[in-house]
Amino acid sequence: ADLTPDALTLAAPRWRALAVVLTASLLMCLHATDGNATRVAPDGRRSPRPVTSVPLVAQTGAPASQPNKLSPRQAPTEAKESEPTPLHIAVAIPLTGPRRAAGAAVKRRLADLGEAINAKGGVLGRPLLLDVQDDKCDRESAKNLADMIVSATPKPAVVIGHPCPAVAIAAAPIYQQAGLLFIAAGARHPDLTRLRPGPLVFRAAGRDDRQGKDAGDRLSELAGEGGSALIIHDRTLMARRLALAAREASTRTTGKPPAMLAIVAGKNDYSGTIEKIAAAAPRAILFLGFPPEATVLIRQLRQRGLTQTVLLNDAMAGSSFVDQAGALLKTNIEVLMPVSISKQSAGEPELPSERFASDAAAALMAWRTAANAIASLEGWKIAEYLNHDQARPDGVAFDASGNAIAISYAPFRLEDNHWRRADAK
Structure with missing residues (x-):
């Protein structure tokens, strides 16, 4: 029907009231659906959306073809600008196959150690985020994984793991060429450092030929x-x-x-x-x-x-x-x-899987000590620090060839049906 000017004048207040109601409803919908929107308090003040903390372990056993994706449940939410960016630590271990027990032991030990480090402020004020990946204790799988790790964004600060010697030897040149610090944990074959591809490669383990x-x-x-x-x-x-x-x-x-x-x-x-x-x-x-x-x-x-x-x-x-x-x-x-290089390893002999875990923990602590000592996360600078043959009573030192300065075999005596370290001070 046609509306006269007088009718429009009479209807205006009702149209304005309806517009206010519709606008308020639209704003409520926007705040309910926009995950990044701020919240509006009853007094009209806006408060930021709560931030979920970044998980310590970004990945647990993801396929080697997806080395840096987080699962939906693990994906961190958007952090506040004031929160420090996590430091990615690549952990390459066998999570499947016949050596999966070793990988599981390493994963548990590093998760506990990482939490302890983060509880004390992380490294240079930044929390650690472990990217745990499966190398399957297989040379070709490990080389493919190494290629993906060096191409990841962001790049990890260090790669720790590859306890199977053949796998560590195969992956080491890839990390060296990419300029990525690699500390092999548990790999005892002499060729890892005898054929060392460069100064970014280290062995956090004893040697079988020692x-x-x-x-x-x-x-x-x-x-x-x-x-x-x-x-x-x-x-x-x-x-x-x-x-x-x-x-x-x-x-x-x-x-x-x-x-x-x-x-x-x-x-x-x-x-x-x-x-x-x-x-x-x-x-x-x-x-x-x-x-x-x-x-x-x-x-x-x-x-x-x-x-x-x-x-x-x-x-x-x-x-x-x-x-x-x-x-x-x-x-x-x-x-x-054979024993771990860790000064905190038990007085009793460790199973191989636990020995690998102790070596991996020693590797992470050696990297942390170096980063804090020189106040830098640059791989080349940390490698230069680690390559110096110097006494570190509370940690692990390396010689000029990248070998950990520690005994590879320790003496044990049988006491009360248990083997005990005979050289314990």
Whole structure:
């Protein structure tokens, strides 16, 4: 119907009231649907939307093809401008496959350590965010993962992990070429640093080829100042190599090379060797071989009344030797076993998975210490700091080749049916 000017004049107040109601409703809808909008208090003041904290672990076992995506439940909300940007730490470990137990142990240990670090203010005032990825303990998978890590945005401050040696060796050149700091945790194969692709690659673990050196150093400690030592081996290639390395280390420490004896493996009687040992009267003995011969030799030593401490290589670390030797293990017997570089590792021997976890924790702490010491997150600067061979009583130091300065094998004694560190101070 047509409206006259008088009718419009009469209807104006009602139209204005309706417009106010519609405008208020529209504003309420906008505030309800806009996730980034501010909230309006009853008094008319605006307050910012609450901020959800960034999770410590950004990713847990995501496929290697998606190395830097966060799952919907893990994706952080928009943070306040005043909040520090998280530091991404790439953790590359086997989460699937036969070595997944090692990866799970590393993940747990680093998550706990990361929370402790964040509770104390993080690193240079920034919280840590662990990007945990699956390298499957497989060379090709690890190389693909390394390519994705170095291409990620933002780039991680450091890569920690790859405990499987072949995987660490394959991934190391990729990180070095990309200028990304890499600390391999748990990888003990010598080639990681023997074939080191550059100064950004470090080993946070012992080395499998250091057993002879560590045996020689321990032998010297057992012999004491001015005491004589004796090395016995079974003539196998492994034992001969260990014997030569042990002799070299002991000589370097004492200035006096230990005497050496060789036995023939597979015999049930070593009486002739026992008489030679009695004549030499060493303060300490190192035997390098296997459980059957070690058991016979120790039994005949004790029957002859010779009570010197006998140090044994890690071939005696299994249940086979414990079953064969029995009560003989209570008669001054020490067995070398691989250990973590961590100064906080337990006094008892660790399972390989827990040893990897201890090495990974030591790697993260070494990086944190370096970053705080030089007040920088630059990988090259941290690498330069780590490469300096310097004593760090509360942490881990590295030599010029990138190896952790720590023993690789420690002596253990069986006490109350438990192996205990024999060199614990």
